[in-house]
Amino acid sequence: MQTISSTAGEVTSRELRQPQSPLVTIKGEPLPLTSSKFVLSDLAFYYGKVQALAGISITIPANHITAIIGPSGCGKSTLLRTLNRMNDLIPKTRIEGQVFLDGDDIYSPNVDVVDVRRRVGMVFQRPNPFPMSIYDNVSYGPRLYGVTKRADLDQIVEFSLQQAALWDEVKDKLTQSGMALSGGQQQRLCIARALAVEPDAILMDEPASALDPIATLKIEELMQTLKSSYTIVIVTHNMQQAARVSEFTAFMMIDQNRAGTLVEFGETAQIFTRPKNRQTEDYVTGRFG
Amino acid sequence: MPRQTLDREFQHLQEEILLLGSMVEQAILDSVSGLKQHDLAIARRVYKGDAAINEKRFAIENAILVLIATQQPMAHDLRFLAAMLEVDTELERIGDYAKGIGKITILLGESNINIPVRELDRMAEVGVGMLHKALSAFINEDSDLARTIPAEDDEVDDLYNRIYHLLVASMISNPALIDHANYLLWVAHNLERTADRATNLCERTVFLATGELMEIETSSEDDELDEI
Ligand SMILES: Nc1ncnc2c1ncn2[C@@H]1O[C@H](COP(=O)(O)OP(=O)(O)OP(=O)(O)O)[C@@H](O)[C@H]1O
Ligand SMILES: [Mg+2]
Numbered sequence: 001m002q003t004i005s006s007t008a009g010e011v012t013s014r015e016l017r018q019p020q021s022p023l024v025t026i027k028g029e030p031l032p033l034t035s036s037k038f039v040l041s042d043l044a045f046y047y048g049k050v051q052a053l054a055g056i057s058i059t060i061p062a063n064h065i066t067a068i069i070g071p072s073g074c075g076k077s078t079l080l081r082t083l084n085r086m087n088d089l090i091p092k093t094r095i096e097g098q099v100f101l102d103g104d105d106i107y108s109p110n111v112d113v114v115d116v117r118r119r120v121g122m123v124f125q126r127p128n129p130f131p132m133s134i135y136d137n138v139s140y141g142p143r144l145y146g147v148t149k150r151a152d153l154d155q156i157v158e159f160s161l162q163q164a165a166l167w168d169e170v171k172d173k174l175t176q177s178g179m180a181l182s183g184g185q186q187q188r189l190c191i192a193r194a195l196a197v198e199p200d201a202i203l204m205d206e207p208a209s210a211l212d213p214i215a216t217l218k219i220e221e222l223m224q225t226l227k228s229s230y231t232i233v234i235v236t237h238n239m240q241q242a243a244r245v246s247e248f249t250a251f252m253m254i255d256q257n258r259a260g261t262l263v264e265f266g267e268t269a270q271i272f273t274r275p276k277n278r279q280t281e282d283y284v285t286g287r288f289g
Numbered sequence: 290m291p292r293q294t295l296d297r298e299f300q301h302l303q304e305e306i307l308l309l310g311s312m313v314e315q316a317i318l319d320s321v322s323g324l325k326q327h328d329l330a331i332a333r334r335v336y337k338g339d340a341a342i343n344e345k346r347f348a349i350e351n352a353i354l355v356l357i358a359t360q361q362p363m364a365h366d367l368r369f370l371a372a373m374l375e376v377d378t379e380l381e382r383i384g385d386y387a388k389g390i391g392k393i394t395i396l397l398g399e400s401n402i403n404i405p406v407r408e409l410d411r412m413a414e415v416g417v418g419m420l421h422k423a424l425s426a427f428i429n430e431d432s433d434l435a436r437t438i439p440a441e442d443d444e445v446d447d448l449y450n451r452i453y454h455l456l457v458a459s460m461i462s463n464p465a466l467i468d469h470a471n472y473l474l475w476v477a478h479n480l481e482r483t484a485d486r487a488t489n490l491c492e493r494t495v496f497l498a499t500g501e502l503m504e505i506e507t508s509s510e511d512d513e514l515d516e517i
Contacts, residue, residue, distance in 0.1 A: 217292055224294050245357035273351075274359040 035230035037062035037201055038083055043097035043148065045078055045087065052078045054259035056097070058250060065223055065232045067246035067268065069239055071288065074252045076235040080203050083233060084120035085113050102200065121194030125206040127186030129178030129193075134161075134170050137178040137189055141197040156196050159277075163229075164192035165222045177205025179241075182214025188222065199230040209237060220245045239284060245270050251280045295360055302352060302373055303428050306380070308344045313380050314417050316342065317483060318388035321413040324394045324476060325406050330358035332394035335387050342384035349377045368500060372493040376427060379486045379493075383420065393472045402469040403459060405452050409473075412448045412480040415441055419487035427494045435494035438487065439505045445484040452477040486508040 020223045038060040045053035069075045079088045138157045161167040166188040208216040249271040256262045264277040275281045323331030426434040456470040
């Protein structure tokens with residue numbers, strides 16, 4: 001599907017290569033081709049012989065927040081990790097189907113995995129700052145990618161911390177250890193660290209489940225400010241959080257073969273007020289049994 | 290500060306409800322001026338314009354339902370959305386009254402029935418004035434102001450009674466005008482209900498500001514029993 005036939009002639013735009021789900025609409029209008037960040041096409045995933053994902057096709061809009069919800073074990077984290085090839089790090093795993101990032105199939109053989117992970121950053125459930133200073137936590141990535149001038153690094157550190165809504169709280173103690181911050185601050189530091197390498201998208205796997213309600217709301221507000229510059233995909237156990245923060249929601253469940261499948265994808269407002277699928281309705285109303 | 294997004298949504302809802310309110314106020318005033326002048330063009334415009342009011346009402350309702358479904362509003366936030374839902378509905382109903390007056394104007398055509406212009410004008414003026422103040426009390430969550438507005442309903446009720454007697458008198462003196470007099474009675478009724486709904490808005494404002502669910506008594510309500 002991703003090969004361009006010679007008859008396509010000059011029309012070699014990226015959009016032509018990637019399949020497009022016609023179902024995605026924003027406020028009733030079809031999503032323009034250029035505003036999708038990820039396109040997943042008939043994706044399947046295996047841990048050894050165990051199939052964890054089956055037949056997942058989904059278009060994730062750019063510069064919006066998409067939430068993935070569903071019961072425990074339905075494959076949310078697995079699906080999220082397919083978006084930046086984090087699953088590659090787990091032995092004996094196998095993927096079928098395609099994941100397009102801005103039109104490029106990130107699983108095609110010539111792709112640089114390191115570049116994929118730079119373009120698609122990740123924030124985890126437990127804040128995991130490196131055991132080094134706040135400054136070094138944020139500048140680590142840029143240094144790895146070749147930024148050496150101190151002035152440039154200073155600028156990146158300040159900008160990233162500001163974007164992560166942490167600058168005012170830490171600007172006077174940049175040399176202190178990142179581990180000495182509160183849980184909520186640590187999580188924002190991890191977000192700053194992810195932002196420092198100028199990604200296109202940020203994946204968040206239950207980013208607030210270890211935080212108290214106020215720190216959680218701070219992260220949620222931060223996501224709202226970040227979405228104008230980044231595409232955010234968040235996995236959350238907390239359905240209310242998905243409802244609060246996201247504009248699109250994907251609801252997953254396991255099928256009869258115990259593989260995770262996509263049940264419904266749509267605008268969050270629609271999913272939580274008039275879901276199309278009975279299973280979605282049962283899940284969002286807490287009647288799932 | 291957490292939940293800035295929700296606060297922004299609330300502000301947007303307030304702006305939309307004020308817009309709906311001004312559409313409705315204008316519709317009532319236009320409907321009465323169309324009636325006074327036998328101006329069918331104005332009447333038709335008001336009649337057709339109700340569709341836009343309905344549309345805005347549903348858009349606001351949908352936005353409120355989405356916020357309730359997605360934002361887990363509590364305490365004041367919950368009262369705000371519940372009260373908004375009610376105010377949204379009340380305003381739309383007042384819009385229906387304006388549409389009704391437009392329709393009656395069209396039905397009356399060139400009728401030579403004597404329209405109690407002064408009374409109807411005054412009713413519209415007081416009713417719309419109450420509505421306007423009630424809306425700003427609502428938006429500012431000013432329960433003190435909200436408690437004072439319903440008293441103005443007394444004048445509206447007096448005007449209604451005066452119109453009622455005038456029209457009944459004209460029915461008696463000229464039975465050929467009974468239909469048309471009845472239409473005009475409906476106009477007065479619609480204006481009287483407009484003021485009542487402004488009072489409902491005031492009750493919602495008290496609820497929003499204080500959490501207290503109450504009816505604000507107006508002296509005319511004491512009379513209602515006498516009429517039964
Ligand atoms: N590293 C792994 N090796 C083998 N199986 C795994 C691995 N990680 C996940 N699985 C299995 O894949 C399935 C999906 O797991 P996944 O973690 O993606 O679900 P999830 O929806 O994120 O669940 P939760 O809500 O509990 O985090 C589960 O059956 C799980 O046991
Ligand atoms: Mg998980």
